[in-house]
Amino acid sequence: MQFTPNTEAIKALPAKEGLDAVIAMSPENFAYASGAYISTVRLIRPRHAYAVFPAKGEPFNIVCSIEESLTRSESWIPDVRTYTEFAEIPVEVLARELKKEGLGSGKLGIDLDYLPVSAYEALTAALPDAEFVNTTETVTGVRVIKGESEIALIEAATRQTHKAVLDAMEASNQGDSEADMAQKIANNIINYGADGTLFMAFASGERTKHPHTTAQSDVLPRPGDIIRFDVGGTYGAFASDFARTYSAGRPSEEQKDVYAKLIRIQRETIAAVKPGVLAEDLFFLCKDLYAKHGLPFTMPHIGHSFGVELHENPMLRPGDKTPLMAGMVINIEPMVKHATGTYHTEDLVLVTETGYRLLTLGLAPEELPVIGQTINY
CATH class of the missing domain: 3.40.350.10 (Creatinase/prolidase N-terminal domain)
Incomplete structure (x- = not known):
C-alpha cells in the first residue's frame, strides 16, 4: 500500500x-x-x-x-x-x-x-x-497530522483487521486452542489484504494478566474463561492495532458486568475526542471514569497515535499536553485487570474539525461476546 x-x-x-x-x-x-x-x-x-x-x-x-x-x-x-x-x-x-x-x-x-x-x-x-x-x-x-492517503490506508488496514477478527472468532468453537483461534485471526488478516502479521498477543483465563504473551497450542479456553487479544497486521510501511475481549462460553454475571463497564468507559472517553482537548485530558477523564464505575485503574497510558510507527505522539498519558488537532489518529484502549480476567478493548478514531470519526467497523458490543457468535455492524 x-x-x-x-x-x-x-x-x-x-x-x-x-x-x-x-x-x-x-x-x-x-x-x-x-x-x-x-x-x-x-x-x-x-x-x-x-x-x-x-x-x-x-x-x-x-x-x-x-x-x-x-x-x-x-x-x-x-x-x-x-x-x-x-x-x-x-x-x-x-x-x-x-x-x-x-x-x-x-x-x-x-x-x-x-x-x-x-x-x-x-x-x-x-x-x-x-x-x-x-x-x-x-x-x-x-508525521503527527496524517494526510488523506495515510488516513485512507490506515482506515482500510484497521477495518480489514477488525473483519479478520470478527470472522475468526465467529468460526472458533469450544475445543479450539488459543493457537487455533490466533491462527484463524492471522490467516484472515493476510487473506483480507495485509502483507503479514506484525504482532499477535493472545491469552485466555489466568494468562490474560500477561499483556503481550503469545497463544499456546496446549491451552484450550474453557467455559467461563476470558479471552483477550491485541493484534496487528502489516500494510507496507503502516500497520493495524486492534484489541478485543471475548468469553469462551457461559460468562458469569460478574464478568459481564466488568466488561460492560469497560465498554462504557471507552465509549465515554471516545465521545470526548475533539480538537483542542489535550492528550492528558483524555487520560484523566478515563481514569475518573474507572473510579466512577468502581474498576481498578493501573494503566500508564490509555491510548496513542500511530502510523508508520506503532506508538506515535501524542500519547494519552499524564504530562502530554499536546492539543488534539484535525488529522490526528488516536487509538483508545482501556484495559482492566480483574480477578475474573483481564479485559481490553481498542478502537482507532480520526480527529475531525468538529469531533471524531471511528475508523474501525464499530465499537465493541456492550454485552460480552462469546466465541462462535456473529457480530454485525
Missing part, C-alpha cells in the same frame, strides 16, 4: 530548524520521509537507509545496493545512491556523500534516538568538523 508523505514539510525542516541538512534514518522516519518502505532496515539493524534533505539543493537517498530497485520504485526522491553491504560501512558512505554536497562541516540533524553509538562514533570520526543534533522528534513531528 502506497501513501504520499508531506514532502513540502519535510523539505522545509532544515531551514526551519536552522540546519544545513536533516537526515532521516530510523526505519520509520526513513519510510515516511522517502516514501519507500524497506522492511529489512527494521529486521537487519546494521543495514541503514538514509533520506538526506539539504537546506540548499535536492534531497537524496542512500540505501544498501540490494534495496536500490525497491527504493527507486517507491520513493518520490529520484536520486538514489548506494553502498555495498559488508564491503562498505554505511555511515562512512553517508559521510562521503555529505562531503560531495559540501555538507562535511555543516550543522546536521540526524536520528540520534536510533543511531547506534558505534555508528555515531564512526560518523563523527569521518566528519570531525560537522556538528550533529538530534532531529528524531523533528521528523516524527511531521
Whole structure:
C-alpha cells in the first residue's frame, strides 16, 4: 500500500530548524520521509537507509545496493545512491556523500534516538568538523497530522483487521486452542489484504494478566474463561492495532458486568475526542471514569497515535499536553485487570474539525461476546 508523505514539510525542516541538512534514518522516519518502505532496515539493524534533505539543493537517498530497485520504485526522491553491504560501512558512505554536497562541516540533524553509538562514533570520526543534533522528534513531528492517503490506508488496514477478527472468532468453537483461534485471526488478516502479521498477543483465563504473551497450542479456553487479544497486521510501511475481549462460553454475571463497564468507559472517553482537548485530558477523564464505575485503574497510558510507527505522539498519558488537532489518529484502549480476567478493548478514531470519526467497523458490543457468535455492524 502506497501513501504520499508531506514532502513540502519535510523539505522545509532544515531551514526551519536552522540546519544545513536533516537526515532521516530510523526505519520509520526513513519510510515516511522517502516514501519507500524497506522492511529489512527494521529486521537487519546494521543495514541503514538514509533520506538526506539539504537546506540548499535536492534531497537524496542512500540505501544498501540490494534495496536500490525497491527504493527507486517507491520513493518520490529520484536520486538514489548506494553502498555495498559488508564491503562498505554505511555511515562512512553517508559521510562521503555529505562531503560531495559540501555538507562535511555543516550543522546536521540526524536520528540520534536510533543511531547506534558505534555508528555515531564512526560518523563523527569521518566528519570531525560537522556538528550533529538530534532531529528524531523533528521528523516524527511531521508525521503527527496524517494526510488523506495515510488516513485512507490506515482506515482500510484497521477495518480489514477488525473483519479478520470478527470472522475468526465467529468460526472458533469450544475445543479450539488459543493457537487455533490466533491462527484463524492471522490467516484472515493476510487473506483480507495485509502483507503479514506484525504482532499477535493472545491469552485466555489466568494468562490474560500477561499483556503481550503469545497463544499456546496446549491451552484450550474453557467455559467461563476470558479471552483477550491485541493484534496487528502489516500494510507496507503502516500497520493495524486492534484489541478485543471475548468469553469462551457461559460468562458469569460478574464478568459481564466488568466488561460492560469497560465498554462504557471507552465509549465515554471516545465521545470526548475533539480538537483542542489535550492528550492528558483524555487520560484523566478515563481514569475518573474507572473510579466512577468502581474498576481498578493501573494503566500508564490509555491510548496513542500511530502510523508508520506503532506508538506515535501524542500519547494519552499524564504530562502530554499536546492539543488534539484535525488529522490526528488516536487509538483508545482501556484495559482492566480483574480477578475474573483481564479485559481490553481498542478502537482507532480520526480527529475531525468538529469531533471524531471511528475508523474501525464499530465499537465493541456492550454485552460480552462469546466465541462462535456473529457480530454485525
